[in-house]
Amino acid sequence: MSFWERICSNEVLISAVAGWLVAQILKTLIDFALNESFSAERLVGSGGMPSSHSATVCALTTGAGIRYGVESFEFAICFILASVVMYDAIGVRQETGKQAKLLNLIMEQDFFHLDNEQFQKRLKEFVGHTPLQVLAGAILGILIAFLVHMKYF
Numbered sequence: 001m002s003f004w005e006r007i008c009s010n011e012v013l014i015s016a017v018a019g020w021l022v023a024q025i026l027k028t029l030i031d032f033a034l035n036e037s038f039s040a041e042r043l044v045g046s047g048g049m050p051s052s053h054s055a056t057v058c059a060l061t062t063g064a065g066i067r068y069g070v071e072s073f074e075f076a077i078c079f080i081l082a083s084v085v086m087y088d089a090i091g092v093r094q095e096t097g098k099q100a101k102l103l104n105l106i107m108e109q110d111f112f113h114l115d116n117e118q119f120q121k122r123l124k125e126f127v128g129h130t131p132l133q134v135l136a137g138a139i140l141g142i143l144i145a146f147l148v149h150m151k152y153f
Contacts, residue, residue, distance in 0.1 A: 012063035012074075015145040019059030022144055023052035023137055051129045053089050054137030055144070057082035062145035086138065089129040 028042040061078035
């Protein structure tokens with residue numbers, strides 16, 4: 001069996017990658033529907049609905065649970081990783097986005113007198129997630145892992 005055949009037969013890996021890919025596509029479509037304009041950055045960027053980080057780690061965790069059992073060390077590692085990633089997405093990264101938005105507003109004030117090049121370097125505001133976005137990503141990831149499992153067996 002070749003390297004790529006072995007990679008493509010890894011149900012847990014396929015679940016995680018599919019979770020990320022589907023979430024990014026859905027995020028882009030939802031952004032397009034809400035803003036009536038296409039943003040290519042949404043295809044790979046962070047933030048937004050659903051959380052691709054949550055979809056990825058929940059698909060990974062669910063895939064590991066299906067494949068190795070919930071009593072396995074593989075599931076335990078994935079579960080802890082998923083918990084940290086989702087906590088971070090809601091907490092730290094959401095606060096970072098709020099701070100970036102405020103700093104960008106301050107930089108736009110007249111008293112800063114920034115030249116055009118400096119002003120182009122705005123801070124990314126769309127980095128965190130709401131609890132609903134994380135929950136939607138988690139549910140999506142779990143569903144995708146079960147769908148991948150059904151295809152492989």
